[in-house]
Amino acid sequence: MICSMLMAKEKPNHLVDYYYKLKTQPQRKPHKVAIIACINKFLKVTFQLITHGILYDYESALPAQKS
Numbered sequence: 001m002i003c004s005m006l007m008a009k010e011k012p013n014h015l016v017d018y019y020y021k022l023k024t025q026p027q028r029k030p031h032k033v034a035i036i037a038c039i040n041k042f043l044k045v046t047f048q049l050i051t052h053g054i055l056y057d058y059e060s061a062l063p064a065q066k067s
Contacts, residue, residue: 002038
């Protein structure tokens with residue numbers, strides 16, 4: 001599923017952003033390690049959304065920008 005999200009760059013999401021963040025850090029993570037980290041993040045986010053009855057929205061989840 002994560003690989004499909006990486007290939008289909010139709011809608012932005014935090015998992016793809018997180019993958020590229022892991023791949024571009026000074027201590028680059030291998031592909032499989034970054035994928036497993038994204039799966040872990042997906043499971044945590046999904047559990048949180050389901051338990052609180054919230055729909056995923058990329059725009060509302062963006063951190064507030066400092067002025």
